[in-house]
Amino acid sequence: MPVNSFEDEVFLTGIDSNVLKRIFSFARPHRKWIFFFLLIILVTTVTDAAMVYINKIMIDQAVIPGDLRKVIGFLELYGVMIVFQAFSVFGFIYLAGLISEKISFDLRQKMFDHLQTLSLSYYTVTPVGWIMSRVNSDSVRISDLISWGLIDSAFSTFNILIATVFMMIINWKLALVVVFFFPIMVYIGWQFRKRILKEYREVRRLNSKVTGAFIENISGVKVVKSFQREERNLKEFNQLSQPMFRSAYRAARWNALFLPSIQLISSIILAIIIWSSDWQVSGGLMTIGGIQAFVNYTLSMMWPVQDLARVYGELQQSIASGERIFSLLDTTPSIQDRDDAYEPEHFCGEIEFDHVNFFYDDGDRRNVLTDFSLKVNHGEMIALVGSTGGGKSTIVNLTARFYEPKSGEIRICGRDYREYTMESIQSRIGMVLQTPYLFSGTIRENLRYGRLDATNKEIEQAAVKVGADDFIRKFPNQYEEQVGEGGSLLSVGQKQLISLGRAVLADPEIFIMDEATSSVDTLTEHLIQVGMERMLEGRTSFVIAHRLSTIRRADRILLIEDGKIAEEGSHKELLRLRGKYYHLYTSQFREEKEQESSGTII
Numbered sequence: 001m002p003v004n005s006f007e008d009e010v011f012l013t014g015i016d017s018n019v020l021k022r023i024f025s026f027a028r029p030h031r032k033w034i035f036f037f038l039l040i041i042l043v044t045t046v047t048d049a050a051m052v053y054i055n056k057i058m059i060d061q062a063v064i065p066g067d068l069r070k071v072i073g074f075l076e077l078y079g080v081m082i083v084f085q086a087f088s089v090f091g092f093i094y095l096a097g098l099i100s101e102k103i104s105f106d107l108r109q110k111m112f113d114h115l116q117t118l119s120l121s122y123y124t125v126t127p128v129g130w131i132m133s134r135v136n137s138d139s140v141r142i143s144d145l146i147s148w149g150l151i152d153s154a155f156s157t158f159n160i161l162i163a164t165v166f167m168m169i170i171n172w173k174l175a176l177v178v179v180f181f182f183p184i185m186v187y188i189g190w191q192f193r194k195r196i197l198k199e200y201r202e203v204r205r206l207n208s209k210v211t212g213a214f215i216e217n218i219s220g221v222k223v224v225k226s227f228q229r230e231e232r233n234l235k236e237f238n239q240l241s242q243p244m245f246r247s248a249y250r251a252a253r254w255n256a257l258f259l260p261s262i263q264l265i266s267s268i269i270l271a272i273i274i275w276s277s278d279w280q281v282s283g284g285l286m287t288i289g290g291i292q293a294f295v296n297y298t299l300s301m302m303w304p305v306q307d308l309a310r311v312y313g314e315l316q317q318s319i320a321s322g323e324r325i326f327s328l329l330d331t332t333p334s335i336q337d338r339d340d341a342y343e344p345e346h347f348c349g350e351i352e353f354d355h356v357n358f359f360y361d362d363g364d365r366r367n368v369l370t371d372f373s374l375k376v377n378h379g380e381m382i383a384l385v386g387s388t389g390g391g392k393s394t395i396v397n398l399t400a401r402f403y404e405p406k407s408g409e410i411r412i413c414g415r416d417y418r419e420y421t422m423e424s425i426q427s428r429i430g431m432v433l434q435t436p437y438l439f440s441g442t443i444r445e446n447l448r449y450g451r452l453d454a455t456n457k458e459i460e461q462a463a464v465k466v467g468a469d470d471f472i473r474k475f476p477n478q479y480e481e482q483v484g485e486g487g488s489l490l491s492v493g494q495k496q497l498i499s500l501g502r503a504v505l506a507d508p509e510i511f512i513m514d515e516a517t518s519s520v521d522t523l524t525e526h527l528i529q530v531g532m533e534r535m536l537e538g539r540t541s542f543v544i545a546h547r548l549s550t551i552r553r554a555d556r557i558l559l560i561e562d563g564k565i566a567e568e569g570s571h572k573e574l575l576r577l578r579g580k581y582y583h584l585y586t587s588q589f590r591e592e593k594e595q596e597s598s599g600t601i602i
């Protein structure tokens with residue numbers, strides 16, 4: 001499967017043995033358990049078959065001669081075997097559960113570790129839902145295959161083999177007749193499974209589309225209504241759900257036909273056994289007990305055939321799961337430390353873009369930055385302004401080395417930053433983004449992510465500095481208030497303030513704010529500004545802000561357009577220039593004045 005295909009269900013026909021090998025390599029650390037587990041299954045199936053055989057002896061030696069004492073003796077032996085079997089069944093089911101959990105744990109751990117090493121670019125092209133499915137459902141499928149799938153196939157195979165051995169012991173000629181029908185039964189079972197699976201897969205594929213359409217319609221219900229698209233959407237919806245119904249119907253039909261077909265074949269086998277029993281018994285070739293045992297063995301082989309067919313079907317799905325997991329595990333981080341990368345002793349905020357060219361690999365590969373050069377002195381506050389899509393975020397993402405230049409160099413403190421380790425750069429850059437991310441937990445815990453060894457007092461000081469203390473104190477639990485999953489119980493503005501506080505606490509050498517205050521009101525933004533000013537002093541900072549009033553104090557303002565610096569200078573210089581910045585500023589200034597006089601604060 002190509003790595004970038006995010007279709008979940010891929011129709012597979014063959015079985016890729018390499019993937020299978022790799023899947024079972026996850027079983028290797030647990031091979032001791034698996035060995036025990038197979039052993040117990042073997043013992044159980046042998047007991048199963050032996051019980052049928054004992055039944056045969058009982059009929060021939062006790063029931064037919066009418067020896068009641070012997071019958072009771074056999075029944076006692078039977079009872080002991082049943083208890084023994086109960087224990088072994090418990091044993092292997094327990095072990096299967098254990099192995100399954102161990103393997104899915106290993107798989108998730110491995111994926112999690114790997115996901116942490118991947119670069120930001122991976123996350124911009126890979127849907128989060130896709131990653132979550134790998135971690136959740138695919139890992140379960142693989143661990144189920146190695147545990148429950150293994151039970152079913154081992155149980156079935158042992159069952160069939162051992163029953164065959166016992167039949168051979170009783171009457172090898174008749175046993176050969178039964179064995180002859182066997183591959184036919186397996187083949188038919190397998191053919192049915194294949195068809196059923198194909199239809200089910202189609203149902204699932206269509207179902208996810210229908211669900212998608214549902215979600216889109218419900219979450220966009222206002223848009224749907226206001227654009228009067230209901231009728232069209234309904235038509236599209238029908239177009240999806242009708243083929244889904246037809247596939248589900250076909251699957252149900254194959255399913256219904258499956259069991260009778262297998263039963264038909266075993267009936268033929270049974271008929272042969274019974275038809276031959278007449279002359280077999282009278283000719284002394286077989287006993288009544290032997291015939292009965294044959295019937296039992298034949299019947300007991302029906303389920304294993306079904307199970308094998310089912311496991312085979314699941315095997316294909318598991319292989320698809322395996323392929324997706326491995327495609328995740330095999331993704332190499334596009335940005336990696338060089339072998340000789342080091343952690344610099346001195347780190348300063350002097351940053352230089354030297355003829356940098358850059359484009360996004362997943363975009364249309366047109367340069368976003370072309371021959372971009374910029375020298376930022378230590379301690380300088382740089383403001384980036386300009387219309388959306390101009391390349392402002394790209395500039396700061398490159399600075400933080402979430403991406404690297406395609407050509408040209410970015411130097412920090414005079415050296416190509418690729419000579420440093422990623423860790424050393426990213427730990428010295430504090431970044432606050434437009435869409436802040438909080439982890440579930442308390443406000444205090446979230447602030448503490450900035451610096452894990454910060455004291456409570458330092459945490460609160462940081463919150464005061466960014467103007468978050470006020471609103472935090474209004475919560476019933478104050479700093480101990482839960483923020484909900486992803487911070488969902490807070491407003492975007494509050495989340496921005498907390499992530500600002502986090503960055504302040506981290507005390508980084510370089511500070512980046514990418515529209516970090518876009519969701520707070522003008523008044524709060526002004527307060528943050530005052531608080532941040534002291535904080536930014538002596539540090540290099542990049543500030544991207546939509547409201548130009550917040551960046552007036554920047555040492556240098558760069559107006560970015562199409563990945564180029566269109567204008568450059570201090571606020572005053574740029575106003576004097578009467579160029580684009582002047583126009584932008586005056587029109588925004590007028591808007592703000594109008595809003596103030598009409599009493600609205602955005």
Ligand SMILES: Nc1ncnc2c1ncn2[C@@H]1O[C@H](COP(=O)(O)OP(=O)(O)O)[C@@H](O)[C@H]1O
Binds near residue numbers: 368388389
């Ligand atoms: N992750 C990405 N993948 C592909 N293209 C991107 C990505 N991020 C931004 N771009 C493109 O790069 C250009 C610059 O975007 P960006 O740096 O986000 O601009 P700004 O921050 O000034 O709004 C835009 O054309 C945008 O579509």
Ligand SMILES: [Mg+2]
Binds near residue numbers: 392393394514
């Ligand atoms: Mg941006």
